[in-house]
Structures are given as C-alpha cells and as structure tokens.
Amino acid sequence: MGAEVKIWNPVEVAEQARKDYASQIHSSQLIIDPSLSFSQMKPLIIKLCKDMFKDWSNLDDSCFDVDKISGGITNLLLKVRVKDGNSVDDIITIRLYGPNTEHIIDRHRELQATKYITSAGFGAKWLGIFGNGMVQSFINAHTLSPSDMREPKLAAKIANALRRFHHLEVPGSREPQLWNDVWKFFEKASTLKFDDSEKQKAYDTISFKEVHNEIVELQELTDCLNSPVIFSHNDLLSGNIMVNAEEDKVYIIDYEYASYNYRGFDIGNHFAEYAGFDCDFELYPNMNQQYHFFRHYIQPDRPNEVSEKDLETFYVEANTYALASHLFWSLWGIIQARMSPIDFDYLGYFFLRYNEYKRRKESFMSMARSYISGGKNK
Numbered sequence: 066m067g068a069e070v071k072i073w074n075p076v077e078v079a080e081q082a083r084k085d086y087a088s089q090i091h092s093s094q095l096i097i098d099p100s101l102s103f104s105q106m107k108p109l110i111i112k113l114c115k116d117m118f119k120d121w122s123n124l125d126d127s128c129f130d131v132d133k134i135s136g137g138i139t140n141l142l143l144k145v146r147v148k149d150g151n152s153v154d155d156i157i158t159i160r161l162y163g164p165n166t167e168h169i170i171d172r173h174r175e176l177q178a179t180k181y182i183t184s185a186g187f188g189a190k191w192l193g194i195f196g197n198g199m200v201q202s203f204i205n206a207h208t209l210s211p212s213d214m215r216e217p218k219l220a221a222k223i224a225n226a227l228r229r230f231h232h233l234e235v236p237g238s239r240e241p242q243l244w245n246d247v248w249k250f251f252e253k254a255s256t257l258k259f260d261d262s263e264k265q266k267a268y269d270t271i272s273f274k275e276v277h278n279e280i281v282e283l284q285e286l287t288d289c290l291n292s293p294v295i296f297s298h299n300d301l302l303s304g305n306i307m308v309n310a311e312e313d314k315v316y317i318i319d320y321e322y323a324s325y326n327y328r329g330f331d332i333g334n335h336f337a338e339y340a341g342f343d344c345d346f347e348l349y350p351n352m353n354q355q356y357h358f359f360r361h362y363i364q365p366d367r368p369n370e371v372s373e374k375d376l377e378t379f380y381v382e383a384n385t386y387a388l389a390s391h392l393f394w395s396l397w398g399i400i401q402a403r404m405s406p407i408d409f410d411y412l413g414y415f416f417l418r419y420n421e422y423k424r425r426k427e428s429f430m431s432m433a434r435s436y437i438s439g440g441k442n443k
C-alpha cells in the first residue's frame with residue numbers, strides 16, 4: 066500500500082526547527098504503517114511516544130490511552146493521554162499521514178507552513194516529528210459542523226480569525242499556488258487507471274478535454290480580478306475550525322494545503338464548504354450571509370462601516386474563486402479515488418463538485434465579467 070515511506074529525516078527537521086525558533090521539537094525515526102488495524106497499531110503508537118518523548122520512556126504501557134479522533138478524510142488522527150503519576154495528564158495528538166497522500170500534498174510545504182503558523186499562535190502547538198507524521202498538542206475545543214459556520218456570531222469570529230491568518234508572514238515562495246496546484250492535479254487525474262471496473266467505468270465518462278478548457282477559461286477570468294495574494298489556508302472547512310466557547314477562542318487547524326494564494330480563493334473555498342462533504346449546495350451562503358462575513362473580515366471593529374464598493378469587490382472575488390474551488394477539489398477527488406485507502410466515495414465527490422461548478426459557472430462568470438468591465442454585479 067506504499068505505507069512505509071519516510072517523508073523526511075525527522076532528526077534533521079527537528080534540529081533545523083530548534084535553530085529556527087530555539088524551541089525543542091522532539092523526533093523519532095519510527096514509521097507507523099497507517100494500514101494496520103487499530104489494535105495492531107496501538108502498541109506501536111506507545112513505542113513511538115516513548116521513543117520521541119524521553120520523559121515517558123520508562124513508563125509502563127498501561128499509562129498510555131490511545132484513541133482515534135474521527136472527522137478527517139485524509140489522515141489518521143490519534144489522541145494519546147499519558148498518565149505519568151502527576152495530577153495533570155498530558156494529552157497529545159498524533160497525525161499519521163494517509164498512504165499515498167504525497168500525490169496530493171506537498172509535505173515539505175506543509176511542514177514549513179506549520180512551523181510558522183503554530184509559532185504565531187494559531188492552532189495546536191507543534192511538538193514532534195516522525196517518519197510519516199507529526200505530533201501536536203491537543204486542542205480542548207469542539208470541531209464545527211457545516212451548519213455551525215452559518216451561525217452569524219460564529220461566522221463573524223471565523224472571518225476575524227481568517228483575516229489574522231491572512232496577515233501571516235511565512236518564508237518561502239510568495240507565488241500564488243492555485244493554478245500550479247490545479248494543473249498538477251489535472252496532469253495526475255487525467256492519466257489514471259483503476260483496478261476496480263466500476264470506478265474505471267465512471268472515470269471513463271469524464272471529459273478531460275472539457276475540464277481542461279474550463280480551467281483555462283476560469284484562470285484567464287480570475288487573473289483579471291487582481292485578487293490580493295496573501296498567506297492562505299486553502300482548506301477552511303468546518304472540520305478544520307475548532308472553537309472553545311469558554312475562552313472565546315477560534316482555532317484554525319490543518320495546514321496541509323496552506324500556501325500563498327488569492328484572497329478570493331480562500332474565502333470562496335470556505336463558502337463552498339458550507340455544503341459539507343455531502344455537498345448540499347443549497348447551504349451555499351446567500352449575499353446577505355456573505356456580506357456579513359466580509360464586514361467582519363474587512364473591519365471587525367466597525368463592521369457596519371464597510372463600503373458598498375468593498376463588499377461588491379469581495380462578493381465578486383469570492384464567488385468567482387468558489388468556481389476554482391470546485392475545480393480544485395473535484396480533481397483532488399479523482400486522485401484520491403485512485404490513491405486513498407479511506408472508505409469515502411471520492412469519485413462521487415468529483416461529480417458533485419464538478420456538476421456544481423457547471424451549475425454556477427454562467428452566473429458567477431458573467432457577474433465577474435460585468436464587474437471587470439466596470440458594470441454592476443446585480
């Protein structure tokens with residue numbers, strides 16, 4: 066299953082991180098095969114913890130409680146509670162990379178982003194690295210559902226948190242990655258073969274010539290919008306937002322796709338995620354809901370003073386780039402259908418996202434053209 070691939074040398078990465086921040090990142094050379102059953106994996110996870118955190122190396126195995134955290138569809142998230150005799154237990158999360166995810170995720174880019182994002186105080190603390198994954202602190206908060214994101218108070222908080230995220234300065238390439246990534250996905254997705262004949266049949270119905278033309282057309286159009294390039298999360302779905310209501314804190318987690326990118330893409334992609342993995346696109350936010358979000362993104366202190374002109378600019382950007390989000394994740398779905406062992410209908414996901422692209426294309430593209438030529442969008 067291609068599971069035992071070491072992505073990096075963990076010791077070197079940890080050493081570099083120590084130099085970069087003067088903070089200690091623990092490391093282990095171990096690799097855990099994510100295709101193992103949970104009961105087979107458990108003792109290996111305990112071994113990993115002991116190898117990585119020297120303070121725990123002499124603890125009895127019974128001091129470790131290992132559980133799965135559900136929610137994601139790319140990696141395996143584990144929670145380890147360690148009772149070492151102190152009154153307060155330690156809790157960590159172990160993110161075990163899904164097999165073959167190197168086809169869709171640039172792990173070195175993710176690592177670079179994670180270092181800077183976590184040291185700026187977003188998300189969980191980065192604690193350690195091993196052969197095919199990383200360890201972070203456990204966030205004591207609840208994960209949002211798609212319908213939570215529509216709730217006005219939460220939408221305002223998310224907008225404000227995303228605004229702060231977009232102000233991050235992360236070293237490395239500042240080139241927006243959207244179209245590089247879309248074309249990379251396209252090259253991969255259009256040249257696959259499936260062992261499963263049902264999947265192959267469904268795959269054969271996809272016109273990659275048509276998809277190619279759609280990408281070209283949308284790229285040309287969005288280029289004319291001049292959406293600012295910022296440091297972008299690129300995957301702000303409900304499962305990647307956690308909220309601790311008591312502390313009034315919003316956590317943006319999971320930086321697998323983070324890169325410099327177009328502001329409109331990050332916001333439009335977030336709106337597309339109101340539909341959830343079930344792709345109930347009736348839940349896509351209407352203009353009022355979007356304007357509420359923009360007001361709190363643009364001017365969280367004085368949301369009612371945001372100009373109509375700014376609201377219109379954001380509206381055109383977000384909805385045109387929401388189309389790009391459909392293309393991006395539909396191509397991702399095809400690749401995952403071939404590469405991922407996770408039980409999820411990724412090919413079905415392609416069709417849902419691509420059909421939504423086609424359903425919305427005319428109205429959003431004509432709005433963008435009218436905006437670019439100086440007309441009104443409504």
Ligand SMILES: Nc1ncnc2c1ncn2[C@@H]1O[C@H](COP(=O)(O)OP(=O)(O)OP(=O)(O)O)[C@@H](O)[C@H]1O
Nearest residue numbers: 134136137138139140158189202203204208304319
């Ligand atoms: N540090 C953490 N502390 C507590 N819970 C966490 C932490 N990191 C992730 N989770 C929980 O685990 C879930 C899955 O995590 P994550 O989104 O990173 O997985 P994923 O497989 O990359 O997901 P996807 O690809 O669907 O975005 C999250 O929705 C959240 O509920």
